[in-house]
Amino acid sequence: MAAKQDPEALAAARPLLTDLYQVTMALGYWRAGRAHDPAEFELFFRQCPFGGSFALAAGLRDCVRFLRAFRLRDADVQFLASVLPPDTDPAFFQHLRALDSSGVTVRALPEGSLAFPGVPLLQVSGPLLLVQLLETPLLCLVSYASLVATNAARLRLIAGPEKRLLDLGLRRAQGPDGGLTASTYSYLGGFDGSSNVLAGQLRGVPVVGTLAHSFVTSFSGTEVPPDPGSEVNVIGIGTSMVTCPRQPSLGCVYKLVSVGGQPRMKLTEDPDKQTLPGSKAAFRLLGSDGSLLLDVLQLAEEPPPQAGQELRIWPRGARESCLVRPAQVEPLLHLWVQQGQLCKPLPSLAESRAFAQLSLSRLSPAHRRLEQPALYQVALSEKLQALVHRLRAGASL
Amino acid sequence: MAAKQDPEALAAARPLLTDLYQVTMALGYWRAGRAHDPAEFELFFRQCPFGGSFALAAGLRDCVRFLRAFRLRDADVQFLASVLPPDTDPAFFQHLRALDSSGVTVRALPEGSLAFPGVPLLQVSGPLLLVQLLETPLLCLVSYASLVATNAARLRLIAGPEKRLLDLGLRRAQGPDGGLTASTYSYLGGFDGSSNVLAGQLRGVPVVGTLAHSFVTSFSGTEVPPDPGSEVNVIGIGTSMVTCPRQPSLGCVYKLVSVGGQPRMKLTEDPDKQTLPGSKAAFRLLGSDGSLLLDVLQLAEEPPPQAGQELRIWPRGARESCLVRPAQVEPLLHLWVQQGQLCKPLPSLAESRAFAQLSLSRLSPAHRRLEQPALYQVALSEKLQALVHRLRAGASL
Numbered sequence: 001m002a003a004k005q006d007p008e009a010l011a012a013a014r015p016l017l018t019d020l021y022q023v024t025m026a027l028g029y030w031r032a033g034r035a036h037d038p039a040e041f042e043l044f045f046r047q048c049p050f051g052g053s054f055a056l057a058a059g060l061r062d063c064v065r066f067l068r069a070f071r072l073r074d075a076d077v078q079f080l081a082s083v084l085p086p087d088t089d090p091a092f093f094q095h096l097r098a099l100d101s102s103g104v105t106v107r108a109l110p111e112g113s114l115a116f117p118g119v120p121l122l123q124v125s126g127p128l129l130l131v132q133l134l135e136t137p138l139l140c141l142v143s144y145a146s147l148v149a150t151n152a153a154r155l156r157l158i159a160g161p162e163k164r165l166l167d168l169g170l171r172r173a174q175g176p177d178g179g180l181t182a183s184t185y186s187y188l189g190g191f192d193g194s195s196n197v198l199a200g201q202l203r204g205v206p207v208v209g210t211l212a213h214s215f216v217t218s219f220s221g222t223e224v225p226p227d228p229g230s231e232v233n234v235i236g237i238g239t240s241m242v243t244c245p246r247q248p249s250l251g252c253v254y255k256l257v258s259v260g261g262q263p264r265m266k267l268t269e270d271p272d273k274q275t276l277p278g279s280k281a282a283f284r285l286l287g288s289d290g291s292l293l294l295d296v297l298q299l300a301e302e303p304p305p306q307a308g309q310e311l312r313i314w315p316r317g318a319r320e321s322c323l324v325r326p327a328q329v330e331p332l333l334h335l336w337v338q339q340g341q342l343c344k345p346l347p348s349l350a351e352s353r354a355f356a357q358l359s360l361s362r363l364s365p366a367h368r369r370l371e372q373p374a375l376y377q378v379a380l381s382e383k384l385q386a387l388v389h390r391l392r393a394g395a396s397l
Numbered sequence: 398m399a400a401k402q403d404p405e406a407l408a409a410a411r412p413l414l415t416d417l418y419q420v421t422m423a424l425g426y427w428r429a430g431r432a433h434d435p436a437e438f439e440l441f442f443r444q445c446p447f448g449g450s451f452a453l454a455a456g457l458r459d460c461v462r463f464l465r466a467f468r469l470r471d472a473d474v475q476f477l478a479s480v481l482p483p484d485t486d487p488a489f490f491q492h493l494r495a496l497d498s499s500g501v502t503v504r505a506l507p508e509g510s511l512a513f514p515g516v517p518l519l520q521v522s523g524p525l526l527l528v529q530l531l532e533t534p535l536l537c538l539v540s541y542a543s544l545v546a547t548n549a550a551r552l553r554l555i556a557g558p559e560k561r562l563l564d565l566g567l568r569r570a571q572g573p574d575g576g577l578t579a580s581t582y583s584y585l586g587g588f589d590g591s592s593n594v595l596a597g598q599l600r601g602v603p604v605v606g607t608l609a610h611s612f613v614t615s616f617s618g619t620e621v622p623p624d625p626g627s628e629v630n631v632i633g634i635g636t637s638m639v640t641c642p643r644q645p646s647l648g649c650v651y652k653l654v655s656v657g658g659q660p661r662m663k664l665t666e667d668p669d670k671q672t673l674p675g676s677k678a679a680f681r682l683l684g685s686d687g688s689l690l691l692d693v694l695q696l697a698e699e700p701p702p703q704a705g706q707e708l709r710i711w712p713r714g715a716r717e718s719c720l721v722r723p724a725q726v727e728p729l730l731h732l733w734v735q736q737g738q739l740c741k742p743l744p745s746l747a748e749s750r751a752f753a754q755l756s757l758s759r760l761s762p763a764h765r766r767l768e769q770p771a772l773y774q775v776a777l778s779e780k781l782q783a784l785v786h787r788l789r790a791g792a793s794l
Contacts, residue, residue: 017573019565019592020606062572079598139568140576168416171536172646174639175459176414177574178788179537201476209417239646242571248640249569 015072016079018136023080026129030092035129040258040279043122043142046114046119046272049150049247053373054355054363056123056153057109058185059145060336061346063138067101067337070134095129102340103127104134107333110347112149112188112356114363116376118316119282119295121146121252123333128259144178145185147250151241152189153360154370164234166208167194169242182242188353191358195236204349209236265391270345276384277391285311285326292362293326298381313379321382335397349378412496413476415533420477423526427489433525437655437676440519440535442512443669446547446644450770451760453550453753454506455582456542457733458743460535464498464734467531469722492526499737500524501531504730507744508548509585509753511760513773515713516679516692518543518649520730523654532651534705541575542582544647548638549586550757551767561631563605564591566639579639585750587757592633601746606633662788673781673789679730682708682723688722689759695778702726710776718779 014209029035043286048055072080077093104126117123121142124131152165158166167186173179176198183199193206200207237244255275256264263278285293296305296313305311310325349353366374380388428433445452469477474490501523512518518539521528551598556562570576573595580596590603597604636642652672653661660675665773676697682690693702693710702708707722732740744752763771777785 016595016598020594020604083604144571171533174541174571174575175578178571181572197417198413200517201413207417207480243645245645248642248645322635
């Protein structure tokens with residue numbers, strides 16, 4: 001993927017925007033001769049934010065922009081050499097200097113999709129060393145974007161479709177780019193615009209704000225905005241939008257699911273922290289009225305579920321399998337970047353915003369409820385369930 | 398001030414990183430022929446964060462960097478023209494195009510200073526239109542930096558001087574720059590380093606982290622870190638450092654205190670929201686043992702308090718004046734930028750960090766206490782108190 005002249009990409013995230021131990025791990029892989037092992041990671045969350053039953057996937061456009069520009073410059077590599085042990089093999093640094101995203105493939109939920117616990121927002125595959133280095137920046141780019149989009153979607157659900165919801169939170173953000181991210185993804189999640197002029201210039205967010213700042217309200221995610229149903233039709237939200245005070249981070253994780261073609265699984269005593277092994281596909285099953293039934297994770301090589309056909313699945317956390325007959329089946333993970341090449345244009349921000357509202361409209365009221373919602377089911381295919389069992393049994397031998 | 402080639406400045410904050418209504422206000426000033434009126438704003442907070450009695454001032458280095466680069470480019474002005482009313486006078490845009498910081502003067506608390514409610518962190522003076530436009534970016538750059546530095550200082554007070562405190566929160570930040578800001582200012586506030594490699598490269602923060610991420614604890618600001626006093630000597634903190642969950646924003650404000658040489662004051666029924674009029678100086682009064690007594694705000698033209706001399710002051714919120722005889726007097730607000738020129742080099746980040754620890758050590762244990770601390774007193778000089786009374790009386794006539 002050619003790193004085009006894109007000053008915003010340099011501004012937003014650079015390859016060194018990572019944790020040092022990622023570099024240490026990369027060095028470990030390199031020393032072990034495993035730098036080029038084909039690997040796949042999944043980025044997902046374990047629990048929906050704000051006590052709700054859903055999140056909105058967001059941040060993919062920033063990830064793609066970051067990957068397009070991914071390249072360690074001489075100064076970057078020199079800096080890494082200054083913080084790694086002095087006896088580090090110079091060939092490692094040559095390896096780093098040559099890295100780019102040409103070996104990276106990304107599947108992801110389209111931005112604005114409903115996302116549920118354990119369903120990957122991103123699947124990232126490529127050479128082990130490189131995709132390991134991507135962990136921290138991708139987490140940084142996806143987690144907050146998805147959190148803010150979800151926060152905005154919840155505020156939209158509270159306010160109803162007619163009110164104008166405006167983001168006025170720039171001054172309360174974690175610095176300039178926190179504000180830019182919040183303005184961008186609150187719009188994606190259902191806001192009407194932002195007072196942040198830069199978000200308009202760089203991201204096409206509608207810029208608003210003849211509104212004085214004293215209009216800024218600070219209601220939290222569960223309160224009803226002031227004067228619902230009254231003549232107040234414009235609600236500006238500052239701090240509560242950008243800081244998401246009820247839950248200021250989403251807690252996404254990025255886990256290895258396959259390396260060298262072999263499925264990998266993290267085995268822990270805490271079942272909540274177990275990962276699901278193998279390269280996977282994900283499908284959303286719908287009823288005949290278009291409402292969402294559940295999501296199914298299965299191994300990538302399995303044939304997709306068929307509309308109208310009965311399917312045996314294992315709901316997560318359940319001890320028994322069950323049968324489901326979907327009226328419609330939708331694949332969830334789209335191929336966006338293949339071997340470093342963008343496969344199809346990303347939707348515009350406004351298109352993703354419309355898609356988010358459409359997605360939410362298909363969620364049942366019980367799942368859409370903001371407090372104590374019905375739990376949306378995520379299930380495993382029989383083969384994936386069997387693989388989990390096999391790996392778990394093998395580990396306990 | 399020459400805008401040197403500084404890619405980080407462009408990355409960090411641009412002139413359009415502002416709220417649209419600042420531009421609308423600028424247009425209003427311009428139409429009224431007031432664009433060049435000499436004006437002064439103060440940036441301060443009204444309440445200390447996290448229930449404490451102090452904050453640490455931080456973010457000045459980013460403000461200076463932002464001001465050095467401040468310049469609306471053609472594309473910026475064209476974008477503004479696209480969002481302002483189509484009949485806006487083209488001469489307004491020419492005015493914007495010519496703006497730079499050459500008329501701006503900044504006094505500020507040195508980074509790492511103790512800051513208290515109502516005492517300006519920044520005093521910004523210059524042409525009314527321009528300094529109005531600076532409101533949002535300066536708030537954005539100071540508020541979060543000061544919040545994070547304060548959070549770090551509190552965690553350092555809990556952990557004691559010996560433990561190594563490491564910021565591992567990059568992945569939980571509000572995007573890339575939120576992480577960079579958190580890593581920079583948690584170090585300033587008393588942390589030992591960060592896993593964030595970019596913070597090392599761009600800001601000189603010690604980069605750490607052979608530590609696996611599973612070491613990340615998530616204790617909140619008031620808990621004692623795990624195993625205090627035990628052999629655990631390194632504490633990595635992720636989410637709780639960057640998101641400051643107990644209070645995710647500081648709530649700084651930026652208020653006009655003087656325009657055209659006349660003091661201005663915001664009169665409201667809420668005494669907490671009243672501003673203090675006029676161009677001011679601020680002093681810290683100390684006892685003979687070097688401990689902090691209180692801060693005094695006075696009019697800029699008043700002679701500074703003298704060590705060993707009795708001074709009549711009005712503690713804020715008190716109905717009576719009182720006398721104080723300081724053993725030492727320190728001026729608080731340093732001149733950093735005069736007419737757009739940097740007057741003296743900014744301290745290095747490590748110097749500011751050392752200064753923060755020194756500052757904290759002079760605070761009495763009762764003020765340093767993290768929960769229900771003694772209130773640190775901020776007082777007005779007799780002349781400033783009289784001015785407040787005169788303006789309030791004039792308004793109620």
